[in-house]
Amino acid sequence: MESSVWDNALKLLKFDSNIDIVTYESILCKMTIAHSDNDVLVLAARDEYSLKLLKGQNLNKTVEDAIRTANDGKSLAVKFILEGDDKARDASVNSEKKVLRQAKSEVTTPNGLNGEYTFANFVVGDCNRFAHASAVSVAAKPGQKQRNPFFLWGNSGLGKTHLMKAIGNAVLEQHPDKKVIYTTCEAFTNAFVATIQNKNYTEFRNKFRTVDVLLIDDIQFLIGKDSVQTEFFNTFEALIEAGKQIVITCDKAPANLTQLDNRLTSRFQDGIMFDVQPPDFETRKAIFLSKLENENFTLSDEIIDYVCENVTTNIRQLNGAFNTISSYITLANGELTLDDIRKIVDPLITGNKKYLTPDIVINAVANYYDLTPDKLTSKLRSAEISTARNVAMFICRDYLELKYEKIGQIFGGRKHTTVMHGCDNVDEDKDLKKQAEEIYRLIT
Ligand code: ADP
Numbered sequence: 001m002e003s004s005v006w007d008n009a010l011k012l013l014k015f016d017s018n019i020d021i022v023t024y025e026s027i028l029c030k031m032t033i034a035h036s037d038n039d040v041l042v043l044a045a046r047d048e049y050s051l052k053l054l055k056g057q058n059l060n061k062t063v064e065d066a067i068r069t070a071n072d073g074k075s076l077a078v079k080f081i082l083e084g085d086d087k088a089r090d091a092s093v094n095s096e097k098k099v100l101r102q103a104k105s106e107v108t109t110p111n112g113l114n115g116e117y118t119f120a121n122f123v124v125g126d127c128n129r130f131a132h133a134s135a136v137s138v139a140a141k142p143g144q145k146q147r148n149p150f151f152l153w154g155n156s157g158l159g160k161t162h163l164m165k166a167i168g169n170a171v172l173e174q175h176p177d178k179k180v181i182y183t184t185c186e187a188f189t190n191a192f193v194a195t196i197q198n199k200n201y202t203e204f205r206n207k208f209r210t211v212d213v214l215l216i217d218d219i220q221f222l223i224g225k226d227s228v229q230t231e232f233f234n235t236f237e238a239l240i241e242a243g244k245q246i247v248i249t250c251d252k253a254p255a256n257l258t259q260l261d262n263r264l265t266s267r268f269q270d271g272i273m274f275d276v277q278p279p280d281f282e283t284r285k286a287i288f289l290s291k292l293e294n295e296n297f298t299l300s301d302e303i304i305d306y307v308c309e310n311v312t313t314n315i316r317q318l319n320g321a322f323n324t325i326s327s328y329i330t331l332a333n334g335e336l337t338l339d340d341i342r343k344i345v346d347p348l349i350t351g352n353k354k355y356l357t358p359d360i361v362i363n364a365v366a367n368y369y370d371l372t373p374d375k376l377t378s379k380l381r382s383a384e385i386s387t388a389r390n391v392a393m394f395i396c397r398d399y400l401e402l403k404y405e406k407i408g409q410i411f412g413g414r415k416h417t418t419v420m421h422g423c424d425n426v427d428e429d430k431d432l433k434k435q436a437e438e439i440y441r442l443i444t
Pocket residue numbers: 117121122123124128154155156157158159160161162163287315316319
């Protein structure tokens with residue numbers, strides 16, 4: 001990547017509605033490039049506070065979009081680290097390269113499958129038990145009417161693609177004569193658009209209408225594409241008619257795919273449907289342990305539980321945490337402590353209160369009122385400092401849900417009643433309450 005790309009991306013970010021002017025001027029503009037190649041750009045923040053703000057606001061995506069525009073449409077992964085933290089830099093680069101290698105090995109096979117996602121490495125838990133059992137049956141006997149189509153839906157990162165590919169791989173293993181194709185709906189669409197241009201319909205139809213099992217991933221991508229929907233409908237009808245198996249994934253239940261042609265959504269409901277749910281703690285832990293076993297390293301129970309208790313939204317995120325930790329382990333010469341793990345994991349827990357610490361609040365409040373953070377935890381009692389301290393304590397009480405005793409300890413050993421009065425002062429003052437809200441928004 002040329003260094004001018006970042007300069008041009010910055011110009012775009014200045015006008016991005018996701019970024020407020022303070023973040024832009026005091027953080028983004030002051031970042032330096034810690035590493036850059038054709039895949040990854042690692043940007044370094046000057047201090048821990050800026051880094052937490054960037055990660056807390058989840059700005060990678062916004063910055064990645066700007067980079068893509070500035071880089072002639074070529075995308076790069078963007079990572080944020082602390083300036084001078086070479087370990088974090090190398091870990092970010094390594095974990096990104098690993099993800100890229102995995103993705104690349106997927107797309108290069110003609111049928112879209114490479115044996116990586118199987119039933120054997122799919123962990124079964126309450127969140128996916130029925131979907132998994134039914135998927136195993138589909139793979140054993142593809143094309144049976146009561147399970148055709150097989151429709152899996154649920155949020156991103158919960159294992160739909162994995163389960164779908166596991167069906168494909170299991171069919172190939174159990175029925176080597178069967179023809180299986182895995183395609184994303186996006187790839188299907190692109191292939192069809194190319195077909196319209198070169199008018200080679202025969203080739204397209206030969207490819208998709210002669211399979212025994214068609215796995216089509218992320219069908220919601222058909223929304224708003226009428227001619228592709230019609231072609232897909234015809235493919236669907238031809239395959240079902242011939243007793244061939246169709247497996248579909250989607251981010252919504254068929255009944256909620258209201259923007260899709262209802263001929264399609266009603267056909268989807270003729271087969272069998274499952275939703276995959278977010279994983280419960282036991283499933284998360286089982287997945288995490290199986291990863292540890294695969295990569296042949298160990299972590300203390302305390303660390304494993306910390307990660308699995310806190311990275312809760314989806315399995316992709318859990319894998320991300322695992323990859324990052326595994327890169328650190330490789331680089332760290334000693335053991336990783338729970339504190340190290342917190343530094344790695346907490347920024348991944350976005351939108352989660354646990355991620356916000358009193359330190360972040362104190363820094364942000366001090367910054368807002370133009371004071372130094374130590375004043376807020378000191379014994380000083382000038383009006384200006386007391387007010388700022390009250391606001392910080394109020395945020396700790398109402399947003400972080402900390403107890404009075406705990407807040408008292410953090411703010412220089414104050415009494416329970418002192419903290420309570422301080423918080424109540426803010427609660428009763430419309431302006432101060434508004435400022436507290438504003439500061440909270442800034443740090444989340
Ligand atoms: P989706 O298609 O629902 O967005 P994916 O199938 O791509 O999610 O899953 C995201 C990641 O999580 C993949 O790396 C996948 O292997 C992993 N994963 C998901 N569910 C499980 C599971 N039950 N056991 C093991 N790994 C899983």
